[in-house]
Structures are given as structure tokens and as C-alpha cells.
Amino acid sequence: MFTGLVEEVGTLKSIQRKGEAMVLDIQAKVILSDLKLGDSIAVNGVCLTATSYGGSSFTVDVMPETYRHTNLRELKTGSRINLERAMAAGGRFGGHIVQGHVDGTGTITGISRDQNAVVYEIAPEEGRIFKYIIPQGSITVDGISLTVVQSSAGAFTVSVIPHTLAETALALKRTGDTVNLECDVIGKYVEHLLGLGGGKHEPDKPKERSSVDLKLLVENGFA
Known part of the structure; x- marks a missing residue:
């Protein structure tokens, strides 16, 4: 289980593809401090398993099912990635319950400023998840725990504070980019x-x- 509080932004060192299967080699620092083989890591909000580690990076396997239903298929060498280790039993619960099981992807359809915040408008690819998206409810966007501001028939908005933008890869996203979405379980x-x-x-x-x-x-x- 995760909380949606991104611990660091890693960098994709290399990617091996075989059809719809992938192996990602991700450069990181914080994540590696106590990493063990088999540990769960949220990679852009997707729960993956560490299959090897050493030096300054670790690897994860991406199976075809994950490839088809998340934005990991769009990653390229050098891509910046939100990373979070599974929550420790004695840790502080600062976000909301996040499983790392993506419900679908969404497209950023608008980015605007609201004084010190940046508002992102996101259109889910699958309309079925709208029943779980409610104003002031929780949603995970690329592994980031955020609060829904408004929800309409075709899109919803989230308001992001400067600290979150500085500590995640969301600031690099532009209109038209795809994000992973996980609704409140x-x-x-x-x-x-x-x-x-x-x-x-x-x-x-x-x-x-x-x-x-x-x-x-x-x-x-x-x-």
C-alpha cells in the first residue's frame, strides 16, 4: 500500500522492450537507501516489483497488462518518474489509501494558474471511472495524492501547490500528455x-x- 506522497523523482536510464513487455532501469537515490529484492515501488503510480538493484539504479518488469493500461508504455530514456516506496507499518499516513492499481489513464486538457496554485484539467479515457471522482474527494495522478476540485461530464480538475510541483514530475507535463489515474478505493x-x-x-x-x-x-x- 502507498499514500500518494512522492518520495523522489527518478530518471529512466534505459528501457528494454519485447513486444508489450518491458524492463525499466531507473536511476534513483532515496528509494535505494533500504531497497530489497521483491520490494514494491510505485512508479508513476503503478505498483511494480524491484527485480534487481545496484549502484544508483534499480530495475522493474512491466507486464503486457500494465503496458496496455498505463502511461508507462510512453516512457523514453531520460523520462522523469515519480517514485514512492510501499508505506511502512509505523509510518505517518499523509496522503490517502493508494494501491498502485491504476484504473485508467487521462489526458491533460488544460493547465492554468490560480494565484499560487496550478490547476490541471484532466479528461479520463474511460467514462466509467467518473462515478468515483467527486469534488473534494481523493484521486491519484501519476502516483500523486491530490484532491478533486471540480468534476464534470468529461473532465475533472485538481489544484496543485508549489511544493508538489517542485517535488514531482507533474511540473514537466504539458497539455496533451497522459497521466495514470487511480480513484479512491x-x-x-x-x-x-x-x-x-x-x-x-x-x-x-x-x-x-x-x-x-x-x-x-x-x-x-x-x-
């Missing part, structure tokens, strides 16, 4: 549990799920 679990009808769902018999609304939440003790 709590909403997904609530929807799934309510859709199963109190545990009466039979796995081999698909059940049409009811839409989640205030009435349904009240009836099931969630509000």
Missing part, C-alpha cells in the same frame, strides 16, 4: 459490496448491479 469497495446484495450473489451467475445513490447508502447503513 473506498468508493469502489462500497459499490462492489452493495452490488453483491449482502453476499447472496452467486459467482457463476452475473447479477445486474443497482446504481449507488443516497437512498441505497442509507438503506444499507453507509449514510
Whole structure:
């Protein structure tokens, strides 16, 4: 599990491709301080496993499923990458619950200034995730824990403070660039549990799920 608080921005040293499979060699410093083989690292918000390390870099494998559904396929040598180690049991929880399981990608459709903040407008590629994107709710953008400002039919906005821009690779993004999106896991679990009808769902018999609304939440003790 992660928190969406990026620890450092690494640099892609090299990339090996074989079809839709990749091996990334990432230069880092903070991440390497206590890294062990098999450790989980959030790479642009994608939970990957450290397969080797040494000197000033570590490697991770990217399988085809991850390649197809994240922006890691767009990386090039020299790309700057947000990195976060898995949260230690005794660590401070500063962001929100982040699994590193990307729900989809989005395209930056606008960047504007709001006094000391920079506002990013992002259009998800898949409309299905909009039900989890709510104003003042949490969302992870390229591994960064952010708060949704507004959400419309086709896009949502996040407001980013100068410190976050200085400590992540988001400042390098431009209009038209792709970012990884992970919605708040709590909403997904609530929807799934309510859709199963109190545990009466039979796995081999698909059940049409009811839409989640205030009435349904009240009836099931969630509000």
C-alpha cells in the first residue's frame, strides 16, 4: 500500500522492450537507501516489483497488462518518474489509501494558474471511472495524492501547490500528455459490496448491479 506522497523523482536510464513487455532501469537515490529484492515501488503510480538493484539504479518488469493500461508504455530514456516506496507499518499516513492499481489513464486538457496554485484539467479515457471522482474527494495522478476540485461530464480538475510541483514530475507535463489515474478505493469497495446484495450473489451467475445513490447508502447503513 502507498499514500500518494512522492518520495523522489527518478530518471529512466534505459528501457528494454519485447513486444508489450518491458524492463525499466531507473536511476534513483532515496528509494535505494533500504531497497530489497521483491520490494514494491510505485512508479508513476503503478505498483511494480524491484527485480534487481545496484549502484544508483534499480530495475522493474512491466507486464503486457500494465503496458496496455498505463502511461508507462510512453516512457523514453531520460523520462522523469515519480517514485514512492510501499508505506511502512509505523509510518505517518499523509496522503490517502493508494494501491498502485491504476484504473485508467487521462489526458491533460488544460493547465492554468490560480494565484499560487496550478490547476490541471484532466479528461479520463474511460467514462466509467467518473462515478468515483467527486469534488473534494481523493484521486491519484501519476502516483500523486491530490484532491478533486471540480468534476464534470468529461473532465475533472485538481489544484496543485508549489511544493508538489517542485517535488514531482507533474511540473514537466504539458497539455496533451497522459497521466495514470487511480480513484479512491473506498468508493469502489462500497459499490462492489452493495452490488453483491449482502453476499447472496452467486459467482457463476452475473447479477445486474443497482446504481449507488443516497437512498441505497442509507438503506444499507453507509449514510
